[in-house]
Each structure stands twice: as C-alpha cells, then as structure tokens.
Amino acid sequence: MAAPLRPTSLRNLNLLLRAAPRFVQNQFRAHSTSSVNPEEVSHFNALASTWWDPHGSSRLLHLMNPLRHDFIRGCHASQPRPAPTSNLRYLDIGCGGGIFAESAARLPSTGSVTAIDPSPEVLAVAKGHARRDPGLQGKLTYLNTSIEELPQPKSIEEQYDVLSLFEVIEHITHPADFLDTCAPFVKPGGWIVMSTIARTWASWLTTKVVAEDIARIVPRGTHDWDKYINEEELRGYFLRERGWNSPRVMGVVYIPGLGWKEVAGSERVGNYFFGIRKDEN
Amino acid sequence: MKPSPAAVQPRQLGNYICSSCTHRLRRHRRSYATISSSGKPSIYDVVCVGGGPAGLSLLAALRSSPATANLKVALVESQDLSKTRDLSLPPNRFSNRCSSLTPSSVRFLDGIGAWKHVKRERVQGYTEMQVWDGVSGARIEFDWNAEQAAGGEGRPIAFMNENPNLTSGLLKRIDALGGVEIMDGERVENIGFGEESEEVDLSMWPVVELSGGKRLAARLLVGADGANSPVRAFAGIESRGWDYERHGVVATLEMKGSGWGGEEFKTAYQRFLPTGPVAMLPLPGNYSTLVWSTTPALAAHLKTLSPMDFIAMVNAAFRLSPVDLAYMHTQASGQADEFSWRAQHTEFDMQRVPQQVVGVQEGSVASFPLKLRHADTYIGERVALVGDAAHTIHPLAGQGLNQGQGDVESLIKTINYAVTHGQDIGVQMSLEQYNAERYAANNMLLGVCDKLHKLYAIESGPLVGLRSIGLRAVNSLGPLKRFMVSQASDGVKIL
Numbered sequence: 217m218a219a220p221l222r223p224t225s226l227r228n229l230n231l232l233l234r235a236a237p238r239f240v241q242n243q244f245r246a247h248s249t250s251s252v253n254p255e256e257v258s259h260f261n262a263l264a265s266t267w268w269d270p271h272g273s274s275r276l277l278h279l280m281n282p283l284r285h286d287f288i289r290g291c292h293a294s295q296p297r298p299a300p301t302s303n304l305r306y307l308d309i310g311c312g313g314g315i316f317a318e319s320a321a322r323l324p325s326t327g328s329v330t331a332i333d334p335s336p337e338v339l340a341v342a343k344g345h346a347r348r349d350p351g352l353q354g355k356l357t358y359l360n361t362s363i364e365e366l367p368q369p370k371s372i373e374e375q376y377d378v379l380s381l382f383e384v385i386e387h388i389t390h391p392a393d394f395l396d397t398c399a400p401f402v403k404p405g406g407w408i409v410m411s412t413i414a415r416t417w418a419s420w421l422t423t424k425v426v427a428e429d430i431a432r433i434v435p436r437g438t439h440d441w442d443k444y445i446n447e448e449e450l451r452g453y454f455l456r457e458r459g460w461n462s463p464r465v466m467g468v469v470y471i472p473g474l475g476w477k478e479v480a481g482s483e484r485v486g487n488y489f490f491g492i493r494k495d496e497n
Numbered sequence: 498m499k500p501s502p503a504a505v506q507p508r509q510l511g512n513y514i515c516s517s518c519t520h521r522l523r524r525h526r527r528s529y530a531t532i533s534s535s536g537k538p539s540i541y542d543v544v545c546v547g548g549g550p551a552g553l554s555l556l557a558a559l560r561s562s563p564a565t566a567n568l569k570v571a572l573v574e575s576q577d578l579s580k581t582r583d584l585s586l587p588p589n590r591f592s593n594r595c596s597s598l599t600p601s602s603v604r605f606l607d608g609i610g611a612w613k614h615v616k617r618e619r620v621q622g623y624t625e626m627q628v629w630d631g632v633s634g635a636r637i638e639f640d641w642n643a644e645q646a647a648g649g650e651g652r653p654i655a656f657m658n659e660n661p662n663l664t665s666g667l668l669k670r671i672d673a674l675g676g677v678e679i680m681d682g683e684r685v686e687n688i689g690f691g692e693e694s695e696e697v698d699l700s701m702w703p704v705v706e707l708s709g710g711k712r713l714a715a716r717l718l719v720g721a722d723g724a725n726s727p728v729r730a731f732a733g734i735e736s737r738g739w740d741y742e743r744h745g746v747v748a749t750l751e752m753k754g755s756g757w758g759g760e761e762f763k764t765a766y767q768r769f770l771p772t773g774p775v776a777m778l779p780l781p782g783n784y785s786t787l788v789w790s791t792t793p794a795l796a797a798h799l800k801t802l803s804p805m806d807f808i809a810m811v812n813a814a815f816r817l818s819p820v821d822l823a824y825m826h827t828q829a830s831g832q833a834d835e836f837s838w839r840a841q842h843t844e845f846d847m848q849r850v851p852q853q854v855v856g857v858q859e860g861s862v863a864s865f866p867l868k869l870r871h872a873d874t875y876i877g878e879r880v881a882l883v884g885d886a887a888h889t890i891h892p893l894a895g896q897g898l899n900q901g902q903g904d905v906e907s908l909i910k911t912i913n914y915a916v917t918h919g920q921d922i923g924v925q926m927s928l929e930q931y932n933a934e935r936y937a938a939n940n941m942l943l944g945v946c947d948k949l950h951k952l953y954a955i956e957s958g959p960l961v962g963l964r965s966i967g968l969r970a971v972n973s974l975g976p977l978k979r980f981m982v983s984q985a986s987d988g989v990k991i992l
Contacts, residue, residue, distance in 0.1 A: 323919045324567055
C-alpha cells in the first residue's frame with residue numbers, strides 16, 4: 217500500500233519554481249472569502265452532463281475511484297490504534313458528479329457522507345444520479361456550498377473521520393489557506409486525503425505551504441543535497457506545528473489495458489494520493 | 498428454468514444507454530407500468546434466475562464471503578427445489594446426469610463450503626485417461642500415477658459426480674448459511690424496468706415479475722437460466738453458434754468389475770468415432786456413466802434397443818471397427834449375438850478398453866441435442882450471464898459445468914471487489930472485469946472442442962493420418978503430455 221513520504225527530489229523543486237508564476241499571479245487576484253475559483257466552476261459546469269458516462273471523459277476517474285478507497289484503507293491501517301469500522305463520517309469537498317461520494321456511502325463502514333460542490337449544475341447531476349440507487353438514501357447528503365460557507369462543527373460528533381479532496385487541490389487558488397479552513401472539520405485522529413493530477417503533490421505542498429515558510433528559513437540558492445534532508449525535517453516540523461502527522465503518499469500510473477496500478481516512486485512523475493492525519497490531541 | 502420466451506420483453510437498448518434513449522425508455526416504461534404494475538417491487542442487490550449448479554454456486558459463494566454476506570439476495574427457480582434438496586438414491590443407482598468436475602472446480606466448491614455437503618461416497622475421482630482414434634487406433638494415455646512415479650503430481654485428473662448430488666449439496670450449504678430468499682416453483686412471467694418516484698428512480702433497474710405475482714427489482718440480475726435464458730433475451734444479448742446434428746446418449750451402466758485398476762485407480766475412456774466421441778466415465782463401485790455423441794438417427798436407434806442389445810452396442814463402440822459398428826446399427830435387434838461373434842474376430846488390448854458392460858440401469862438411457870452457443874457478451878447494464886446462459890459447449894471434454902463454475906468464481910471475485918470499493922455492483926463498469934476474464938477463456942475452449950469434434954468426424958483422407966501422428970507424437974512426449982494433463986485438470990482440457 218502507501219509508502220511513507222519520500223524526500224522531495226531536485227526535479228520537484230524545478231517544477232515548483234516553474235509553477236511559481238501562476239501562484240504569484242493568483243496572489244494578486246481580488247481576495248474573496250471563498251476558495252472557489254469562478255473559472256474552474258464554469259469549466260466543471262460544462263462537464264456535468266458527461267460525468268456518469270462510463271465511456272466519456274470521466275472514465276479514468278471512474279477507474280481510479282477504487283484506488284481512493286485502497287488508499288484510505290492504507291491510511292487507516294497505518295494508525296497505531298485501529299480506525300473505527302462502523303459509522304465513519306465522510307466530508308467530500310468538490311464532489312463533482314459524486315463518483316467518490318456515492319462509493320463512500322455504499323461502504324458498510326460508512327455512517328454518513330456529506331458531499332459539497334460549488335457548481336449547481338454539477339450538483340444537480342450528482343443528486344439525479346444518486347436517486348437511481350435506493351441504497352444511498354439517508355447516507356448521502358449533497359450540499360451546494362463551498363467549505364467556507366459550510367457551518368463549522370460544534371462538537372467532535374459533528375466532525376468528520378475522513379475529509380476528501382480528490383482532484384480538487386489543483387483547482388484551488390490558495391491551497392494553504394484552504395487547508396487551514398478544512399482543518400476544523402476533521403476529527404482528532406481523522407484524515408485529510410487528497411489526490412491530484414499535478415506534476416507532484418510535493419510541488420503544491422512545498423510551493424504553497426512549505427515554500428512560504430521555507431522562503432524565510434532557508435536562504436535561496438542553497439538547495440543542494442544536504443539541504444533536502446533539512447527540508448524534509450522542516451516539513452515534518454511544519455506538519456507537527458500545525459497539528460498534522462503521518463503524511464502518506466501513493467503514486468499511481470494508468471496502464472492501458474490494465475487500468476490504474478500503484479507504482480512505488482511514481483508520485484514523483486504522475487498521479488498521487490496524499491494523506492495526513494490530524495493529531496489526536 | 499423454462500419461462501415462455503415470448504413473455505420476455507427484449508430490452509431495446511444497446512450496452513450503453515445515452516441520455517436521450519433513457520428519456521424515451523422512461524416514457525415507454527411508464528405506459529407499460531400502468532398496465533401490469535401490481536404495487537412497488539421489492540428491492541434486491543442480486544436476483545439470480547435459475548437454480549442449477551451455476552446459480553446455486555453463485556448464491557452459496559455470495560453468502561459465504563464476509564464482504565458480500567450483507568447483500569440482499571433472491572433466487573428464482575421454476576422447479577420445486579424440495580426434490581433437489583433430498584436426493585435419496587440407493588448406492589447402486591446413479592443419475593444419468595453426471596459431470597466431470599475439475600480439481601479447480603472442486604477447490605472452488607470447497608472454498609465456498611459446499612463440497613462437504615456433497616455425498617462423497619457417490620463421487621468418483623479418476624487418475625487415468627485413455628483417449629484413442631476409432632479409425633486409426635492412435636492413442637494417448639494419461640496416467641497420473643505413472644506421472645507421479647516420474648516425479649509429477651499425484652492427484653485425480655477430475656471427479657465424476659451426479660449433477661443432482663452437486664445441486665443438493667449446494668442447496669444444503671445455502672440452507673445452512675441462510676439469508677437467500679428462495680422463490681421456487683415460480684416462473685418468470687416478464688422482465689421489465691422499474692418505476693420512477695419522488696425519492697428513487699428505478700427506471701433503469703430490471704424488475705422480474707413472477708407467476709405468483711411478486712415483483713423483484715434487481716441491482717444486479719444474474720441469468721443462470723440455461724441455454725434459452727430469459728435474462729439474456731431481456732438484456733438483448735445475442736447468442737450465436739450452430740447445432741452439431743448430433744445427440745448425446747447418456748446411460749448409467751453396470752460393469753463386470755470396478756475397473757482394471759480397482760477402486761483406487763479409475764480410468765476414463767474416450768474413443769473418437771466418425772459419428773462422434775463415445776466416453777465411459779467411472780462412477781463408484783462397478784458403475785460407469787456413458788456419453789455417446791452420435792447422429793440423431795443412431796441415437797434414436799440406440800434408445801429403441803433392448804437392454805441386452807444396448808449393452809452389446811456400448812461394448813462394441815469401444816472395441817469393434819467403425820465398419821462393424823455401422824453394420825450393427827442397421828440391425829433392428831440381435832446386437833448381443835452379433836457382438837459376441839464379431840468380438841472374437843477383432844483384435845484389441847483388453848486392458849486399454851473399459852471392462853465389459855453387463856447391465857444398464859432401467860430408465861437411464863436418454864439423449865439430448867448437442868450444440869455450440871456463445872453469447873456476444875456476458876454483461877449488460879445490471880445484467881450478468883453465467884453458465885449455459887452464456888455458453889453451450891460440446892460435451893467431449895466434459896467442460897460445460899466447469900466453465901459455469903469458472904464463470905461464477907470470476908463473477909464473485911468481481912462483485913467482491915465492487916462491494917469492497919463502494920461500487921454499484923450492477924453497473925457495467927463494475928462488471929467489465931468479469932467479462933474480460935471469462936469471455937476469451939471460454940471462447941478458446943469452445944473453439945478447441947468444436948475443432949476436435951470436426952477433426953474426428955472425418956473417416957478417411959489425409960487428415961486421419963495427420964491426427965493420428967498428432968496423437969502418437971503427443972503420447973510419446975512425456976513433458977508435453979504432462980503439460981496437457983495439468984491444463985486439463987486446471988479447467989482447460991485440450992484432449
């Protein structure tokens with residue numbers, strides 16, 4: 217299953233620097249209270265009608281979906297104390313047509329799934345599709361909202377065991393802020409799991425989360441081999457500082473004729489899953 | 498399962514339903530629903546139509562696996578299953594419906610907890626096979642014990658078992674597990690689509706209507722309903738193939754002894770005659786089961802013979818030349834005398850043919866037409882086909898029932914994966930793996946058996962020499978033969 221987090225490679229750093237202008241540009245956009253990028257929303261509105269077409273543009277997502285559950289299982293299995301096996305609460309952010317949300321709601325270990333998406337058209341597709349499966353009734357709730365507008369949980373019971381961000385993070389304008397917004401929704405000991413099509417998840421983490429800090433801690437131009445080790449240590453420190461632990465990553469590759477396969481080390485070049493666990497106290 | 502095919506509404510859809518078709522479909526369904534709707538259907542995860550070996554294995558497997566034990570499942574079978582449950586034949590009587598179970602089928606049945614419910618004293622393993630060409634006499638022998646002495650594995654090539662013994666064992670396992678809603682003695686009147694209401698939209702779910710008035714909506718509708726599958730007709734899946742113009746004559750036979758190797762080392766015999774292969778397969782004690790593939794006319798002739806003459810024809814089929822045999826087929830009666838005279842003038846190695854048949858069980862001589870059929874696909878939206886609903890094979894390699902067990906094992910694996918990953922087990926996307934895994938494998942086997950049948954139907958000409966060279970060559974090459982035997986007992990029987 218998922219391997220522990222690997223050190224960021226030189227290649228990632230290069231990608232990170234190349235990707236920088238986009239993020240810089242984003243910084244100057246008018247700040248709204250929402251993480252939602254309006255251009256991205258209209259893009260997904262256009263995709264809505266083909267979301268559940270098994271031979272349409274979402275086929276690869278459909279095929280990838282089982283691996284999301286494998287990854288979450290791997291996260292749970294890595295805990296020192298086993299995760300609960302029933303009544304798990306999921307919050308699926310950017311649920312789209314509901315590929316993951318529906319599948320999570322079908323698992324016997326699931327108590328409830330709350331799935332949110334800012335696009336009303338996409339959410340209408342999701343709701344319409346969920347009606348075709350009577351087994352989902354009472355377990356799956358769709359809300360047309362952004363995470364910022366979702367009322368924050370008032371107790372541990374209202375928090376979630378798994379907060380999922382599948383193929384979402386690369387569409388977010390300010391990922392670091394976004395993650396901070398997500399944090400109160402996660403139960404102590406719960407997980408944020410995500411996947412991304414980006415070149416590297418590390419390019420996101422290092423750019424938006426670490427780099428903003430590292431930029432101050434680590435002088436520019438000192439990125440040599442010794443410093444990578446330091447950087448790894450720093451990231452660990454950073455995670456701890458913000459109340460997260462146990463980062464896990466799983467690289468997957470799509471092989472035509474075989475489907476999605478876990479390939480160790482492929483997180484450096486292709487699609488990945490990434491999970492972090494909230495500190496228990 | 499034999500509901501009248503006319504009652505089945507063929508699904509006017511391809512494998513994939515686009516949104517505009519869905520719209521049309523809904524309108525169609527609504528008008529239909531006003532006619533015969535009799536209340537809301539009960540909703541099931543799996544509805545299996547057909548309570549034969551494939552359907553019962555599927556249900557036993559679903560109930561015995563922890564991942565799928567929570568699924569709501571139902572079985573629809575037109576026959577009364579209480580007869581299947583209490584199989585009570587004395588030890589000297591055997592059903593004429595026997596099948597060869599490969600070790601992989603037995604392994605699967607054991608894994609789902611059904612094998613221990615099968616009456617083992619009625620099952621006969623065999624460790625040797627004698628296969629020969631009736632025209633040229635070329636021969637191939639598979640002897641597991643010799644293979645074992647040479648360093649191979651010692652285990653039966655396959656097990657002969659009565660089909661009712663298997664279905665009875667499977668039903669006992671299902672009864673012990675509980676949780677299957679069994680609707681037996683009920684015919685399928687119609688298969689249509691469900692309704693759309695405020696809360697749920699079942700307009701793409703198959704709904705099975707039973708003669709008793711029940712309506713079952715199925716997340717996944719499994720057609721284990723035989724060669725004339727109503728489920729396949731509903732799904733609009735074509736089944737193609739041809740008839741062999743041959744009938745399989747079956748009978749339960751009493752032999753002179755328990756075989757040349759005794760109870761421990763039983764042998765299966767198959768001789769390729771120009772009219773088709775004749776096979777003698779061992780049962781416990783002094784009994785054997787016969788499968789004689791021949792022309793419909795000769796099959797009809799065999800069924801008219803007195804027990805003594807029938808016995809003589811069977812003994813002749815494994816010993817005399819095709820010419821002698823053809824002559825005996827022209828006799829209205831008197832084959833017993835004819836055989837004893839002709840056998841004296843024919844040379845054969847007694848140890849390499851079955852022992853003499855001395856009796857035939859009353860009422861056990863029957864025949865059925867042989868055909869090849871293969872469905873275009875095994876899956877549709879919310880539909881999966883297993884066993885004879887998906888394919889019908891020539892019985893010469895005894896693979897029909899094993900193919901069905903292989904289908905079920907694969908479908909179970911596919912359903913298991915879907916359930917543990919939150920997939921809807923009925924949608925085609927979840928079922929793709931099943932079709933991919935089984936279609937090519939079954940197609941290969943159907944083709945091999947078909948070619949073998951055609952190859953050995955030739956009486957003269959260069960092909961007779963070639964096929965004999967082939968058999969002799971294989972027989973003299975130990976490693977190749979070992980490979981073929983291992984293939985045979987692992988589900989792909991080539992010869």
